[in-house]
Amino acid sequence: MTHQFVYEALPMRVRFGVNSLATLPEELDQIGLKRVLVLCSPEQEDTGHRVAQALGDRCVGVLPEAVMHVPNEVAQRASDEAARVGADGCVAVGGGSAIGLGKAIALKHGLPIVAVPTTYAGSEMTPVWGLTTDGRKETGKDPRVLPRSVVYDPELTATLPAGMSVTSGINAIAHAVEALYAPDATPIISLMAEEGVRALAAALPAIVANSSDPEARSNALYGSWLCGACLGATTMSLHHKLCHALGGTLNLPHAQTHTVVLPHALAFNQPAAPDATAALSRALGGAADPAERLWQIAGELGAPRTLAELGMKEEDIDRIAEEATSRSYGNPRPITFDDVRGILHAAWAGKPPS
Ligand code: NAD
Structure with a gap:
């Protein structure tokens, strides 16, 4: 390379x-x-x-x-x-x-x-x-x-409830995920992204076990700093566009929406982003399929995994798919309306990412 x-x-x-x-x-x-x-x-x-x-x-x-x-x-x-x-x-x-x-x-x-x-x-x-x-x-x-x-x-x-810590932490991971395959990705930001995901993936289960564990709180905040820096330094793609449309149009809660959508958006992009997938795999303990692993982590930590439980109705799927495809933007894999509809449907219903 x-x-x-x-x-x-x-x-x-x-x-x-x-x-x-x-x-x-x-x-x-x-x-x-x-x-x-x-x-x-x-x-x-x-x-x-x-x-x-x-x-x-x-x-x-x-x-x-x-x-x-x-x-x-x-x-x-x-x-x-x-x-x-x-x-x-x-x-x-x-x-x-x-x-x-x-x-x-x-x-x-x-x-x-x-x-x-x-x-x-x-x-x-x-x-x-x-x-x-x-x-x-x-x-x-x-x-x-x-x-x-x-x-x-x-x-x-330490006062951030465990449930919100998990969804907020996965919101941070989403920044790192999209920074790794961003059109303006750079080596230094990719290092920060990988380390940020590693830190958060280790800290979030420890917070769920004991929400005032000082080491876990420090590691999670450290990870969120790195992931925030990734967000500030790169241009976000499909995942953030979907969450922006869902939050802006349906007023769905921010961190929870990111948590539900991320495994599905990543599963869609993984085949077109091998370096990002390899970095995420390393950060997630050698997971063969990082998107699937993130979906499992959300389940293990009791986070929401369906857009339906966040208040989205099935009939809203087409409206959001239209909004998320109304303007073109950089994404590792070309996106069609039907692709987005499929991603949203899987996220709405809580199917495993594919
Ligand atoms: P938030 O700031 O709305 O906080 C959610 C709730 O948690 C609030 O009631 C808050 O008071 C409470 N809370 C926060 N910290 C707490 C703590 N330590 N202990 C107890 N309660 C606590 O939610 P958020 O997810 O941090 O931020 C979401 C908003 O930020 C959205 O509007 C999103 O669009 C925006 N955002 C913007 C950027 C950007 O770069 N501009 C990046 C990320 C998020």
Whole structure:
């Protein structure tokens, strides 16, 4: 094989480790932030206040309003609040929803973000923003929304219920899977992808066995950092297009949808992506068929395996297949409407991937 690629590193600073939340003031000092607004979801208001406490008088407010898919009106309110309190930056603590809200403010006002992720979704490592207006989610890329610093403290993930940890972890694995066969794949990102899958595949069963196991929590967050970096550095294909259509059109839950669809999308792409399949096989303990192994892992860890149980109706399959094939994009294997309909039907019914 001869190598040919273009690689551009994203300018990010990452601090990782137990108790790194305590170093948040130093991170703000690095960037020169003196008046930050803390963003979190209503369910994580306590965590938001914990962060505020760690920041002392550098914090000018806690806004517990982040919700899934960043509705435009929430983004507008949050931007107004940031302006009202004279914030010079935001600290977004939580999953992709809280970080997404920080990105919406960054997009409007250019305020820098420090992210403190508490799920494995990976948004903190990407320059991708999303905004939902009248039920339609628009996404785009802008370097201004890339967090300036990311503080990973595994202790903050200990409260993420085991079930959500599994689906969020498989959501992270999905980024690595598609980075391995991306049109803009590069050797360094492929190494990160393989290691990310390896770390998460080992950590998730340990979390299910004991959700406060510190080593498992650290390994899972480490894996999610790597997988998030893969998402930020490459262009996603079929799997992410399907999940975007399912989430945007039917409002299916993000991490669970990724968990159900991934084995089926991967099974479709595997024959056209031998190097990616070999890397995944190594990361999954020598599994002969990585797609099948991911499907088994989801079953063993009690994760959902049907789109039906997430609320999708069989009659929605054609609509989603149409949406997911309405625009062409890079994918290792050419895709037809019938292919996508078949993948969606298998995922909807919970058949083994084939
Ligand atoms: P989320 O942020 O919506 O979190 C789900 C729920 O879990 C929330 O109620 C949250 O408060 C709670 N939670 C989070 N961490 C917790 C913890 N440690 N303990 C207890 N509860 C906790 O879900 P998500 O899956 O992290 O993110 C999904 C959203 O992020 C979607 O809107 C998706 O489109 C977006 N996303 C964007 C990107 C990107 O690059 N732009 C990447 C991944 C995801």
